[in-house]
Amino acid sequence: MPVIWKNRYFWMLPFYVAGAVLAGIFDIARGEVGWQLPVLAVPVLFLLYRSYRIYMARLEDGRSHAEEMASLHLRTIEALALAIDAKDQTTHEHLERVQVYAMEVAKELGLNESEMEALRAASLLHDIGKLAVPEHIISKPGRLTPEEFEKMKIHPVVGAEILERVRFPYPVVPIVRSHHEKWDGSGYPDGRWGEDIPIGARILSAVDCLDALASDRQYRKAMPLDQAIGVVVQEAGRAFDPRVVEVLARRYVELERMAKARKIEPLKLSTDIKIEAGAAPAAGFEGSDKSAASKAAAILEQPDFLSKIAAARHEAHALFELAQNLGSSLSLDETLSVLSVRLKRLVPYDSMAVYIRRENLLHPEFVSGDNFRLFSTLEIPVGQGLSGWVAENSKPILNGNPSVEPGYLNDPSKFSTLRSALAVPLQGVNGVIGVLALYSSERDSFTKDHLRVLLVVSSKLSLAIENALRYRQAETSATTDFLTGLPNARSLFLHLDSEIARCKRSGEVVSLLVCDLDNFKQINDQYGHLEGNKALKVVATALRGNCREYDYVARMGGDEFVVVLPGLDAANAAQRAEHIRKMVLEEARLQTGLELSVSIGSATYPHGGADAEDLLSSADRVMYKVKAASPERLRSQKNWALWQQSTQGTQTIH
Template identity: 40%
Template sequence: MNDLVPKQRSRTRLFVVWTTGVLASIATLVALVDAFRYSGNEVAVLVAAGFIAWMIAPFSFRIPGSDSEFSPAILVSFCGTAMMGVAGGVLLPLVSAVAAAKDFRNEPERWAADVSGQVIAGFCGALGYFTVSILLNTPELTVAAVRLSIPNSLMVAFCVMAAVHYITAATINFIEIRSSGRKLDLNAFEQIFRRPIIGYVLCLGLAISLFIVFRHFGIEFGLVLIPLAIGANAAYKIHLRSLAGKTRELMEASRLHLATVEAIATAIDARDQIGTGHVRRTQIYAVGMGRLLNLPPEEIDALRMGALLHDIGKLAVPDHILNKPGRLTSAEMEKVKIHSSVGASILEKVGFQSPVVPTVKYHHEYWDGSGYPEGLRGSHIPLTARILSIADSYDSLRGDRPYRSAISREDACGVLRACSGTRFDPRLVDLFLRNLPYFEAEIESEGLAYESLGVTDSANISNPNFVEQIKRANREVFTLYSLAREFSAALNLEETLSLFASKISDFVPYDICAIYLLEDSGEFAKAVYVAGRDADSLMGRRIRIGEGATGYVLKKQKPVENVEPTLDFGFMRPDGYENLRTLASRPLIADNKLIGAVTLYTSKITNYQDEHIRLLDTVCRIAADAIAKSQIHAVAASHALTDPITGLPNARSLHIQYEKEVQRAIRNGTEFQLLMLDLDGFKEVNDNFGHKVGDNLLTAIGQVIRGELREYDFLARYAGDEFVAIIPGADSESITDLCRRIEAAVNSFGIEVDTGVVAGVGVSIGAASYPIHGETFDQLVISADKAMYVTKALHRRNRSRSGSPPDSGTSGGADYGLSETADVADEPIEASAVNERQIMAYGSLT
């Protein structure tokens, strides 16, 4: 059943629940029928027993020393069967299971299955009990009997009842688990079959004991059980309320510790912090020095906690700064300096009784007053912060960092001595170095020997809201990551430029973002993408290298920020930009080669801040490589779709355009024409004047043909001296006129190859219509090709009859030095061979 699909499994489970429910209902009905034969006293006993079953229902507990549980429902089933028959064996566990309904209030199907299982198991157990009693002729025993002995046959009946109840309950549980799709592993089998055994044995023993007690003391013993059950239930509820109160007290008492743990957890989750080795060793150094100085307990506690949390403020520093392998820029260093203030702000929310906050906040203050965040000097720096500064610096020097390797013990001690009196309190440096061997011994004993740990330096801009600082840092990391990922996938230049402008707006405000790319000449840069207001007015504008702010950036390859936008617009003079207040321009350099610049114009702020510039620089570095890659891809794509001789689209591009035209024709229910154009006499041009002249003539003829077409018509060089044109939305008359114009233009065109010598060619054209002459590209080309050869043959016949030179294929009597290699006089073509719908003869078809 485990391989059933979810819907089948759901239907199977529903079937099992309904089936067990129906069987339980039948068993309950039988029990009620049995109860109708009870006397008034027996009914009263049954009601009292039901009340007791209801009261003790919550008292399920795990049996000490085992993984089995005691179930009140099983106990009342055994007792009810033995003392009240089938009615007691079914109705009492039903009452007990319903009383426990709160345990399954969020899982009604599970509760229904549990109740049904208890009822069915109780009914089957009762049948087993009475079947054995009948077979073994067990004497009828009244509840009021006073004998303390119990017949062996009755003991057998009790055991059979327990066994049947166990087997029935286990079977129903097994079916329920299978139908729910839960995995039937070893643990599941133990839960179904092994773990309940001890509970059944306990319930069987208690049931037999209670049966003997009732036989001895009579039914009046139940009057004792009722108040006991009520008292136990009340005591249980009181216990729960007391336990809830104690829990609240413990939770309140641990609030301080929980808040600390939450602060640390937040730091770990938000950033991959430096390892535990660093903070633990720093703690050993700091606490050890505090003890040597006989500091009070609260300051020792401040050192202990401050050593653990001193870098928590780096949550507000982006990962790409923390893990930067090279030297930090000034803006990045400013970002680093905020981490101590942010860390103090975080810890203020905890409410430490010891001076943890000033310890963390001022542990980067220097003895000479050149530190941060407040530039405190000498003894004005809290003693605990001075101690933590030395401990943190020494351990950082001994460990690996992204920007440098670890240094030796001697070198680290040398750094402390060199900075004594400038960065560090000289008295504390001396104390630390004299006791360093003792600290190292403790570190060694705790297994915290120095390893390569990645510690980070950072940079930030101040913000009083530490939560916002963290959010900004995380957003920056994510955006830059997604930027790099999306750029790596983007090959289309337009898409790359759009993504670039969009990502800039996530960090830096602007009214207009103009991306300029260098032209091939290197003298101008063109605005190839503009985002923001009135983008169309700037799109396509050219800036001469060296003119204006952007021109200066392009010429010097140096950034410019916070200058007058009129420096650019003074040369371009667009209207409507008088309210722009500042600009920032950055060169785009990829592989040490300038490819363009990006310039931001804004009216929103008077100056771009260091944070804006830092982020803009980061995005530009990533984007420049992506833009260069897109340019290379664009060139490669152009070469793949362009004929290198004529500059026209090639055969591959023709196939792509054909598919587009087919889709358009299908959508609109229209036709289009495909023209096959073959140059007459082109081989003779190559043979007589060389291939260079032939290539030049081929290129020129391509432009002549292109000049006769509409802007949205498509012309491609197909192969050799063949061209193919796709003409949408034209009828036969228009095509006839077009082809005559093309023939006339080609026939009248020539290029001078020598004084008085002109090379020219003619053209033969065949046309085919989609979908009349074919639906696939090959079908249409073959049809047009056949029409073109008929036209070519007719041209030859006409030239032969008129006495025109056969070599050039042109009209008129010019001598181009070409000779006809084939005569069509022996190739008669009947007029009937020309199908006016499939083959259109142009120009000389008269």
């Protein structure tokens, strides 16, 4: 019975006691002042009680709402932080580990509640400024260049500018801005040092470094945790606060266990689905009326951090388009034309020159903009001038002086409008293959950002140029003789077919000379093939130099050459053959010291043959008839005249 009373009715005891006390007070008051006043006091007390209950209920509702909003706020921050982390291509556990480590270290160091809440938010949002860093830098699989690192260093400043708009009730912004500062003052962006760095930033800096070392990144594999903490300990007193490092070194195993116990679901975005519904956008598709100038003006009207984010997105998009265009064509002229248009959107310039290295000279392969005539005539020795220095040292030049380019001293006025230059080497598989140079009429016109962009472009451009040069070489070798540089037999037949077709339409004539070195085998046997090749080159040069501009000289193969003479009949062709024979022998004797003998046979369309094959066969038969005669007799003018008559007679027969 006492147990039942205690379990079921004991909770009513305070109410009975309170009721007894109130009854006693009411009875005493009735005896002193009468019953009317206590009766009137009852509704007043009830109203006071109800008002108190309503106030407490509203206070509880307000507290619940504040807790709910705070929870929503935190979840929003976490979702945004996960999205930023996904852009950085790190694991989804990174932010959770950083937050666990940071909060536990902060508790041990005795941070107050405001500093703790600030650190909680900053540990999630410290990299939000990476939205303003181009994605090709963030996700680069190798080491950053100095120019790319300069761009990366803006993210704490941009992150702080973004979070200033949130107006946190606790100091999140100073932590985010200073989380890359170092204890010895060598950090960024402000070079703060020691106790001048906010304590939250000092904690976050050490924790973030530890987690980064122990995580897989695009440019390296994760270190074992014991090795990573060793690196952090070595940096105590230089990069990190020694007190923070001491806590981490003592508790890192425990903190890692706590971080692993707290798992969050990875952020999964539906990026691989296709949406069927939806009409065209109001602005239409590509080719919208909105000009680049209006877009730039819109960016300028935005807050500073928004313009930086927009600029990063614009740069990434422009580089993507440029990379696509550079890889879509094997024509070098087309590739460089696209480059000149696309590049100007990223790096403003007045003139552009792409120099290709051939042995120890830089030749202008493509020139656009102001002074293009001057640049197109330059030949820059490697090691001389601005572009020559870049090619020799494989290093870029920022805001160099264009007047030092070879050719400036010849006519300084031509360079008077150009005052700064940006040049980068084009690195091929086997070294520098050329130089990309931009020129501007303003002093110090180019920035480190421009240099960074140009270095990114140059790597892709180098590959495109190498491929285009290989394609050009393959295309040329298919129609050009490698040794002499003359058109080969394939080109000859194509050209001769074209000439015969033209003659059929116009009723004109075309003559053909087939030239053969009589004693070429003896030269090879006596002096070697190198001397023989030299003789072939000399003959090719002599043939080309003693023909008209529109005559066509080709090498059929071996020691046999063919000359196509448009508009010459048989008699004039014979005279031209005699002139060519004399000049070739003279130049060959002067340049090689060898006594060469040349046999020449000729044929004229339409008498010598109806097509290219017939014409070549006819001239070839005449050439072999001449070759059968004695070389001593061929050297005499009389016998040469007899040869002319014999060739004319052969042509008449055909």
